[in-house]
Amino acid sequence: MKYVDEFRDGRKAAGLIARIEHLVARIGRAAGRPIAIMEVCGGHTHSIFRYGIEGMLPAGIELIHGPGCPVCVLPMGRIDDCVAIAEQPQVIFTTFGDAMRVPGSRKNLLQARADGADIRMVYSPMDALALARKHPDRDVVFFGLGFETTMPSTAFTILQAESEGVANFSVFCNHITIVPTIKAILDSPDVQLDGFLGPGHVSMVIGTSPYEFIARHYGKPLVVAGFEPLDILQSIWMVLKQISDSRAEVENQYARVVTTGGNSAALRAITRVYEIRPFFEWRGLGSVDHSGIRIRDCYARFDAERRYAVPGVSIADPSACQCGEVLIGAIKPYQCKLFGTACTPERPLGALMVASEGACAAHYQYGGAGKVSAA
Amino acid sequence: MCLGIPGQVISIEDAGRKLATVEVAGVKRQINLACVVDDAHPVERCVGEWVLIHVGFAMARISEQEARTTLQILEELGSAQGELEAMNDPASAREA
Ligand code: SF4
Numbered sequence: 001m002k003y004v005d006e007f008r009d010g011r012k013a014a015g016l017i018a019r020i021e022h023l024v025a026r027i028g029r030a031a032g033r034p035i036a037i038m039e040v041c042g043g044h045t046h047s048i049f050r051y052g053i054e055g056m057l058p059a060g061i062e063l064i065h066g067p068g069c070p071v072c073v074l075p076m077g078r079i080d081d082c083v084a085i086a087e088q089p090q091v092i093f094t095t096f097g098d099a100m101r102v103p104g105s106r107k108n109l110l111q112a113r114a115d116g117a118d119i120r121m122v123y124s125p126m127d128a129l130a131l132a133r134k135h136p137d138r139d140v141v142f143f144g145l146g147f148e149t150t151m152p153s154t155a156f157t158i159l160q161a162e163s164e165g166v167a168n169f170s171v172f173c174n175h176i177t178i179v180p181t182i183k184a185i186l187d188s189p190d191v192q193l194d195g196f197l198g199p200g201h202v203s204m205v206i207g208t209s210p211y212e213f214i215a216r217h218y219g220k221p222l223v224v225a226g227f228e229p230l231d232i233l234q235s236i237w238m239v240l241k242q243i244s245d246s247r248a249e250v251e252n253q254y255a256r257v258v259t260t261g262g263n264s265a266a267l268r269a270i271t272r273v274y275e276i277r278p279f280f281e282w283r284g285l286g287s288v289d290h291s292g293i294r295i296r297d298c299y300a301r302f303d304a305e306r307r308y309a310v311p312g313v314s315i316a317d318p319s320a321c322q323c324g325e326v327l328i329g330a331i332k333p334y335q336c337k338l339f340g341t342a343c344t345p346e347r348p349l350g351a352l353m354v355a356s357e358g359a360c361a362a363h364y365q366y367g368g369a370g371k372v373s374a375a
Numbered sequence: 376m377c378l379g380i381p382g383q384v385i386s387i388e389d390a391g392r393k394l395a396t397v398e399v400a401g402v403k404r405q406i407n408l409a410c411v412v413d414d415a416h417p418v419e420r421c422v423g424e425w426v427l428i429h430v431g432f433a434m435a436r437i438s439e440q441e442a443r444t445t446l447q448i449l450e451e452l453g454s455a456q457g458e459l460e461a462m463n464d465p466a467s468a469r470e471a
Pocket residue numbers: 320321322323324326333336337338339340343349350351352353360
């Protein structure tokens with residue numbers, strides 16, 4: 001428990017760990033295998049590695065780092081589309097900084113910029129809209145990505161562009177939605193999961209009710225968790241408590257930010273601007289039904305996908321990459337043959353190395369504490 | 376991008392468009408309040424309140440204590456600095 005001192009309340013952390021140990025011993029004896037809990041959100045993955053939470057947990061429990069880093073799961077074909085749009089001479093292509101180094105099949109956005117494309121990093125889609133107002137003679141495209149946490153921001157920005165009549169602004173929509181993806185993971189034959197830590201900030205937007213099917217149809221507990229190490233420990237304990245009581249429910253540990261119904265203004269804007277795509281491709285996971293959204297026909301003029309007729313080619317990940325297996329928890333990051341050799345945060349081959357929310361980058365940066373030191 | 380950052384609303388810039396100025400660890404920045412206001416809680420009421428900000432939009436009203444704890448976690452995670460630089464001047468922010 002070498003990191004417990006770093007916690008705001010070390011005694012509370014130690015108490016939670018003792019309670020977790022107690023439950024793991026009790027449940028583990030019955031199950032005869034480690035209890036597997038998936039944290040769906042990349043923010044949790046980052047926090048778990050940063051605070052060495054895995055190393056504090058008893059051997060009978062395993063954390064599986066899920067697909068919840070939207071930058072990490074962007075497929076190469078979508079990056080190629082970005083480059084194709086950005087290379088058009090009249091375009092100013094705007095993006096969050098996080099996306100600059102995600103590998104494409106030819107180049108990433110950083111290389112495309114070095115080759116002369118006008119690519120600018122912005123903090124907010126509103127900044128992209130401001131650029132469009134400032135450069136009426138250019139076409140400003142914003143690379144919209146992220147889960148429900150960032151969806152409202154692009155939806156509101158499109159509504160704002162419409163109300164002002166800004167004609168030279170569009171969004172390349174790559175937003176994805178987490179719930180169908182959890183379902184796909186639960187339906188995949190290789191996974192053995194006993195419960196979930198639900199994402200905090202996605203849930204702030206969508207609320208806790210969309211997860212009910214996980215408890216009801218799949219019989220798995222889900223606890224929506226905050227990002228503090230104490231939040232994570234407490235949420236793990238809450239999942240274990242449900243397993244130990246033979247309950248499967250959706251519980252909310254992060255009630256100081258998350259409500260059952262979510263943020264109604266945000267949800268209204270999302271529904272007004274976006275509709276569900278029949279399927280969307282994820283790096284590592286392949287095509288997942290209903291997991292992406294696109295801009296509705298009534299806002300077609302703000303849709304970069306239609307404006308630029310993007311190539312839209314699906315490009316397989318390099319065959320040696322094992323991102324998919326890491327994403328569903330079938331292997332640990334360090335068990336990928338490329339980990340730390342061909343694939344590093346400086347030169348990522350797979351997307352899980354790109355952002356610090358990705359399981360491989362987090363593992364590379366902080367190492368595996370305690371029982372994962374087999375690397 | 377996903378974790379957001381807490382800030383305090385210090386003034387309203389444009390009530391119609393729901394734009395306000397927030398202060399985040401000393402950095403001032405314009406953000407959009409559309410997701411945290413309604414008839415019962417109009418824009419003006421937000422002044423002095425703390426909000427959790429994602430890519431320029433306030434996504435939840437939070438307590439001051441929650442704001443301070445969150446900021447500390449973000450600093451410990453090494454995420455606060457990049458977020459603040461991006462808010463200030465995205466072109467200079469770290470590209471990762
Ligand atoms: S080490 Fe690289 S290629 Fe292997 S799973 Fe991780 S990100 Fe993918």
